[in-house]
Structure formats: C-alpha cells, structure tokens
Amino acid sequence: MEMKFRYFTKLAGINLKHNFLPHLLAALAVVLLTPIVFEIFSLDEKLAAQPLEMLLSLVGVVLLVPIFFPEQDENIKDLIRSKKTDYLSVCILRIIYSAFTLFLIIGSFIIIMAAGESKVTIEHFIGTAASALFLGALGFLTAGISGNTTVGYMTSMIYYIINFAVKDKLGKFYLFSMTQGSFTEKYWLLGASVIMIITTFLYLKIREQ
Numbered sequence: 149m150e151m152k153f154r155y156f157t158k159l160a161g162i163n164l165k166h167n168f169l170p171h172l173l174a175a176l177a178v179v180l181l182t183p184i185v186f187e188i189f190s191l192d193e194k195l196a197a198q199p200l201e202m203l204l205s206l207v208g209v210v211l212l213v214p215i216f217f218p219e220q221d222e223n224i225k226d227l228i229r230s231k232k233t234d235y236l237s238v239c240i241l242r243i244i245y246s247a248f249t250l251f252l253i254i255g256s257f258i259i260i261m262a263a264g265e266s267k268v269t270i271e272h273f274i275g276t277a278a279s280a281l282f283l284g285a286l287g288f289l290t291a292g293i294s295g296n297t298t299v300g301y302m303t304s305m306i307y308y309i310i311n312f313a314v315k316d317k318l319g320k321f322y323l324f325s326m327t328q329g330s331f332t333e334k335y336w337l338l339g340a341s342v343i344m345i346i347t348t349f350l351y352l353k354i355r356e357q
Contacts, residue, residue: 183199185203284341285342321340
C-alpha cells in the first residue's frame with residue numbers, strides 16, 4: 149500500500165510538472181483578467197456574481213478540457229499503456245488535482261472579493277464552481293469521445309457564447325443564473341457535470357477493452 153501511494157505521488161508530480169503547469173498558468177491568466185474586465189469590489193450579491201460566472205468560470209475549461217491532451221500523441225499513449233498503471237487511473241488522477249485547483253482558485257478569488265467589501269457568500273462559491281465544472285465537463289466529454297482536445301475547447305466555448313446570446317432561455321442549464329438572482333440552476337449544472345465525467349470514463353473504459 150505504501151509503495152503504491154508513493155508511486156501515485158511520483159506520478160502526480162510528473163504530471164503536474166510536465167502536463168499541468170501550462171494549463172495552471174492559463175487559469176491564472178483568467179484570474180488576472182477578471183478584475184480588469186469587471187469591477188470586483190464593493191458589489192452587492194447580484195453584481196458580485198457577474199465576474200464570477202461570466203469570466204472566472206472559464207478556469208473550468210482551461211483546467212478540465214485538456215485532461216487527455218498528452219495522449220493525443222499516439223507514441224505517448226502507447227508508452228502509458230505499456231506501464232503498470234492503468235491509463236484511466238492516470239486520467240482520474242489528473243481530473244482530481246485539476247478539480248481541486250479549480251476549487252482553490254475560485255475560493256481564493258471570492259475571499260479577495262469579500263476582503264474588498266463585496267457581498268459574496270458560500271452560494272457564490274458553489275454557483276461559480278458549478279458553472280466552471282459544467283463548462284469543463286462539457287469539453288472533457290467531447291474531447292474524450294472525439295479524441296481531440298481542440299473539439300473539447302470549441303464545444304465549451306460555443307456553449308459559453310450561447311449563454312450570452314440567448315441568456316436565460318437555456319433554462320436549468322443557464323450558466324449565469326446568479327446574476328438573475330436564481331440559484332436552482334446550479335444543482336442541475338453540478339449534476340450534469342458529474343454525469344458527463346462518469347459517462348466519459350465509462351466510454352473510455354469500454355473502448356479500451
């Protein structure tokens with residue numbers, strides 16, 4: 149058990165260094181861009197939701213969509229398959245630390261907003277995380293099924309843009325519902341995110357067999 153733990157720790161370190169760092173830097177760029185595009189201090193609850201839902205939620209796309217990116221190179225995929233660790237286990241490890249980083253970024257940003265006298269609550273954290281996870285999971289699903297990360301990015305971004313075009317006509321799957329004073333949609337987004345991630349892994353498991 150200890151050897152297995154050390155092996156996975158080493159594996160996580162390698163992935164973080166060689167695969168995750170560029171995406172982390174891109175996520176931090178989104179964080180730095182948010183206060184440039186939106187005011188983030190001294191906001192009421194509805195206004196505070198705008199920078200969180202409408203821009204910061206893009207960290208979900210940046211962090212979750214490229215989970216399968218390294219294996220787009222068939223040589224790397226064959227190398228991973230030749231190792232004793234199951235390929236899907238590596239992907240699960242990646243999505244765990246990517247999701248953790250997503251929560252950490254959103255939580256830290258909300259703390260900064262609270263320090264700047266914006267009226268943010270735990271619902272802002274959960275709601276932003278839900279929108280970010282949904283956008284990321286949507287691209288994760290399409291990237292996993294198509295085998296092409298670019299398709300995943302395009303799917304997520306098209307859906308993101310659609311939310312500006314049709315606004316709340318997307319019903320339960322509207323990304324920016326907190327700006328309208330509604331939180332119910334976030335439960336649907338969270339549920340759909342979990343379903344898409346599980347579906348992707350089930351599909352890949354069947355395909356690998």
